[in-house]
Amino acid sequence: MTPGTGDTVCDVVIAGGGPAGSATALTLLRQGASVVLTDPLIADPGRRPEWKLGESLAPRAWPLLERLGVIGRVADGTHTPYFGNLSSWGGTALTDDNFLYDPHGPGRHLDRAHFDRTLFEAACAAGAVRRAHRVRAVRRVRDHWKLMLGGETVRAHYLVDATGAGAGVARRVGAAVRRDDRLIALATRLPPGGTAQQPSRTSLVESAAHGWWYTAPLPDGTSLAMLMTDVDLVAEHALHRPRNWWAGLMATTHVCARVGSGADPAAVRLRIVPAATGRTRPAAGPGWAAVGDAATATDPIAGRGILTALATGVTAAQAVRADASGDREALGRYAERVQAIHAEYLHARTVCYRAEDRWNTRFWTRRHSHSPELADGPGPRG
Numbered sequence: 315m316t317p318g319t320g321d322t323v324c325d326v327v328i329a330g331g332g333p334a335g336s337a338t339a340l341t342l343l344r345q346g347a348s349v350v351l352t353d354p355l356i357a358d359p360g361r362r363p364e365w366k367l368g369e370s371l372a373p374r375a376w377p378l379l380e381r382l383g384v385i386g387r388v389a390d391g392t393h394t395p396y397f398g399n400l401s402s403w404g405g406t407a408l409t410d411d412n413f414l415y416d417p418h419g420p421g422r423h424l425d426r427a428h429f430d431r432t433l434f435e436a437a438c439a440a441g442a443v444r445r446a447h448r449v450r451a452v453r454r455v456r457d458h459w460k461l462m463l464g465g466e467t468v469r470a471h472y473l474v475d476a477t478g479a480g481a482g483v484a485r486r487v488g489a490a491v492r493r494d495d496r497l498i499a500l501a502t503r504l505p506p507g508g509t510a511q512q513p514s515r516t517s518l519v520e521s522a523a524h525g526w527w528y529t530a531p532l533p534d535g536t537s538l539a540m541l542m543t544d545v546d547l548v549a550e551h552a553l554h555r556p557r558n559w560w561a562g563l564m565a566t567t568h569v570c571a572r573v574g575s576g577a578d579p580a581a582v583r584l585r586i587v588p589a590a591t592g593r594t595r596p597a598a599g600p601g602w603a604a605v606g607d608a609a610t611a612t613d614p615i616a617g618r619g620i621l622t623a624l625a626t627g628v629t630a631a632q633a634v635r636a637d638a639s640g641d642r643e644a645l646g647r648y649a650e651r652v653q654a655i656h657a658e659y660l661h662a663r664t665v666c667y668r669a670e671d672r673w674n675t676r677f678w679t680r681r682h683s684h685s686p687e688l689a690d691g692p693g694p695r696g
């Protein structure tokens with residue numbers, strides 16, 4: 315590559331500083347690569363979100379966090395222990411799927427915005443050059459990528475899309491995103507409620523006619539309460555209106571008992587966030603790779619989004635290194651692996667939703683008809 319005067323030159327530019335982008339950066343930096351890590355929100359203290367959805371971190375993530383060298387930063391007491399999942403799914407009784415025998419101990423209910431910042435700052439401390447710009451246009455110029463970050467020209471041998479489920483960068487370089495559903499989350503934080511003296515340190519799922527409800531205790535003492543449903547059903551039942559959303563919550567058995575009925579429905583501010591399953595094809599190509607949700611975005615019922623973000627970040631970084639060392643099949647193998655992981659997840663998702671057959675409503679019948687295969691598989695958040 316022949317850089318212009320004043321251009322920033324690096325081995326890899328990573329768009330997106332969520333868990334996937336930071337895990338990719340940390341792995342690449344350990345391998346000796348030079349990295350620019352850019353995120354318009356996380357890198358900019360003035361624009362960082364106060365809270366972010368996606369708080370349940372399963373214990374299976376500990377080995378990855380250890381490998382990334384961030385376990386001490388994550389286990390600093392900010393996040394609270396997460397002992398397992400309770401679910402009312404396929405019946406009214408609660409099923410307990412706890413982490414009692416997990417060799418890694420409990421997971422964590424995260425202050426998610428803090429968690430993402432921690433990983434991002436760890437990557438910057440390890441040598442990533444931070445930028446607070448959104449990656450927009452990218453151009454392949456001979457053997458490298460050229461892009462603008464604000465007024466700065468950046469040239470890099472490799473480009474990583476860690477921008478989340480929109481996969482905006484991968485789409486710009488020719489990949490296609492396929493969505494498998496139109497799942498959406500309607501969530502809020504509620505003040506401490508319920509009858510229990512101490513908050514239960516578990517996540518709780520309860521299925522309902524038009525989707526499923528979820529609650530988890532957050533480290534700040536509030537509870538997350540969330541309805542997962544489909545976009546068209548939100549419109550049809552006006553579920554985005556706090557009053558209707560609240561009525562649905564009050565009609566649940568277990569979630570309602572957990573969060574209590576004391577909150578003022580008029581004060582409820584709903585955050586509405588897309589949560590569709592989707593995959594990017596291919597998930598990598600010559601000189602680029604997609605990681606995390608930008609590669610494979612999964613239903614929160616699986617409770618594995620953060621884990622997959624970290625794992626794909628590590629694996630993609632290894633593929634980039636192998637490619638740089640002359641293994642021209644490495645990025646293709648990574649893309650195939652992502653496809654295989656996504657196919658396995660789709661199968662597990664179908665098995666999970668088929669375990670709930672009490673409602674003949676569109677939310678459920680859509681999900682029952684997805685895959686022809688049936689086998690034993692994980693339940694909610696398994």
Ligand SMILES: Cc1cc2nc3c(=O)[nH]c(=O)nc-3n(C[C@H](O)[C@H](O)[C@H](O)COP(=O)(O)OP(=O)(O)OC[C@H]3O[C@@H](n4cnc5c(N)ncnc54)[C@H](O)[C@@H]3O)c2cc1C
Pocket residue numbers: 329330331332333334335352353354355356367368369370371372447448449450476477478479482483499587588589605606607608612614617618619620621623
């Ligand atoms: C409602 C909901 C609940 C969930 N609950 C859980 C849970 O309990 N446990 C779990 O493990 N997972 C959960 N997930 C999934 C999990 O949050 C995601 O899988 C995870 O955030 C993916 O990480 P990521 O780094 O790939 O993407 P993200 O976390 O989405 O980060 C992407 C980053 O890219 C930045 N960005 C976007 N566009 C650009 C651009 N053009 N240039 C530069 N930067 C850009 C954004 O600012 C953002 O910081 C949940 C998801 C949803 C929607």
